[in-house]
Amino acid sequence: MEVDTHTLIELIDAAMSADYTRVRRTGNLVAKKLLEAKDAEGAKLLQGLLRKKGMPLQASGYAEALPRDSASRLPLIEEGVWPTKPLFLNSTAGETISRFLEDCQNVELLSSKGISTRLGLLLHGAPGTGKSMLAAQMAAHLQIPIYIVRLDSLISSRLGDTAKNIRNVFDFIPSKRAVLFLDEIDAVAKIRDDKNEMGELKRVVNTVLQGLDSLDDDTVVIAATNHPHLLDPAIWRRFPYKIELDVPDQSVRTEMWSYFLFEEKIEHHGDSVLLANVSKGLSGADIENISLSVRRRTILDGETPSLNKILMAVMSSRSGSPSLLEKRPLSHEDKRSLTIFLHEKCALEVTNIARIVGVSRQMVYKYLKELNNGN
Numbered sequence: 264m265e266v267d268t269h270t271l272i273e274l275i276d277a278a279m280s281a282d283y284t285r286v287r288r289t290g291n292l293v294a295k296k297l298l299e300a301k302d303a304e305g306a307k308l309l310q311g312l313l314r315k316k317g318m319p320l321q322a323s324g325y326a327e328a329l330p331r332d333s334a335s336r337l338p339l340i341e342e343g344v345w346p347t348k349p350l351f352l353n354s355t356a357g358e359t360i361s362r363f364l365e366d367c368q369n370v371e372l373l374s375s376k377g378i379s380t381r382l383g384l385l386l387h388g389a390p391g392t393g394k395s396m397l398a399a400q401m402a403a404h405l406q407i408p409i410y411i412v413r414l415d416s417l418i419s420s421r422l423g424d425t426a427k428n429i430r431n432v433f434d435f436i437p438s439k440r441a442v443l444f445l446d447e448i449d450a451v452a453k454i455r456d457d458k459n460e461m462g463e464l465k466r467v468v469n470t471v472l473q474g475l476d477s478l479d480d481d482t483v484v485i486a487a488t489n490h491p492h493l494l495d496p497a498i499w500r501r502f503p504y505k506i507e508l509d510v511p512d513q514s515v516r517t518e519m520w521s522y523f524l525f526e527e528k529i530e531h532h533g534d535s536v537l538l539a540n541v542s543k544g545l546s547g548a549d550i551e552n553i554s555l556s557v558r559r560r561t562i563l564d565g566e567t568p569s570l571n572k573i574l575m576a577v578m579s580s581r582s583g584s585p586s587l588l589e590k591r592p593l594s595h596e597d598k599r600s601l602t603i604f605l606h607e608k609c610a611l612e613v614t615n616i617a618r619i620v621g622v623s624r625q626m627v628y629k630y631l632k633e634l635n636n637g638n
């Protein structure tokens with residue numbers, strides 16, 4: 264494949280200006296062309312290079328340009344990376360996502376017709392449901408950088424500095440075509456009438472409101488929170504688009520198990536469905552964590568852990584605290600509770616339960632009988 268002169272100049276210019284966002288964007292376009300030219304290996308190599316980040320950025324002095332807290336000298340924002348993993352979402356989220364992205368891509372057209380749009384999207388929902396990842400993925404889709412506000416450095420111990428830091432962040436953003444990501448926005452946008460709070464909180468929330476109002480029309484702002492009910496109503500109104508990310512439903516859980524645990528091998532489809540059945544209520548992050556613990560064991564022990572062990576880990580997981588895989592074999596008690604769990608949660612037949620748990624059918628009958636007798 265030949266790289267045209269324009270692309271080459273763009274690449275070199277971006278590299279010379281230490282503008283890694285542009286290097287990545289142009290590099291990704293080249294990788295796409297390589298793929299189209301059936302050079303999958305070249306594309307993979309290039310994408311691997313583009314994912315390398317951190318060191319050169321810090322060493323280039325580019326990171327120096329980011330606003331910092333005057334006391335701690337920590338940067339107030341950092342540039343996030345575009346995700347390379349897929350995001351699995353319930354179908355209800357899809358419509359707002361595409362409407363928002365379409366509006367982002369057509370701001371100029373819309374404003375030329377006199378329709379000014381505020382490109383504010385609020386993501387809310389339980390921890391580990393993919394809010395931060397969705398924000399980064401939207402930036403990737405729009406091919407613009409994402410600036411993540413670091414609340415730990417933004418909230419200053421020095422009175423008055425928090426508001427100053429917020430102003431600095433909003434002053435920095437209009438110069439970039441970028442996504443501004445206010446993760447865990449509740450920390451700086453709580454309802455202002457809380458009687459126990461002093462004037463500082465009021466000032467902070469007002470500064471966030473002023474900052475949001477000062478942004479250019481084409482600046483995309485995404486905010487995320489696990490506590491939408493704590494947000495000040497005025498903040499709430501600044502985000503016309505809202506998406507609630509729920510824990511995954513049955514079919515999304517099936518996709519997640521298949522991707523995170525079985526590398527999408529079709530012969531494991533049945534196991535993915537079964538795991539989806541028993542993991543109701545767990546988040547994407549939980550499912551990923553359990554899957555990673557299984558894969559770690561597979562590598563370290565030299566064999567795939569049995570399905571009953573995986574099920575046991577899922578069964579004892581609660582949302583937000585996934586259980587990792589045990590090294591020891593299942594005990595008699597484990598087998599009994601797993602049997603009852605599969606019977607109650609999945610309405611599986613006795614033969615199936617016996618096969619999965621690794622006990623005889625007689626044993627399954629015995630466990631279930633004891634259950635009915637109240638033991």
Ligand SMILES: Nc1ncnc2c1ncn2[C@@H]1O[C@H](COP(=O)(O)OP(=O)(O)OP(=O)(O)O)[C@@H](O)[C@H]1O
Nearest residue numbers: 349350351389390391392393394395396547548551
């Ligand atoms: N819907 C999903 N699809 C794919 N992966 C997911 C999903 N949800 C979570 N994950 C995995 O879990 C990780 C953590 O998710 P993420 O940080 O985006 O959640 P969050 O909603 O922002 O959580 P928090 O409220 O704790 O900040 C992701 O990096 C991803 O690997």
Ligand SMILES: [Mg+2]
Nearest residue numbers: 394395446487
């Ligand atoms: Mg998050």
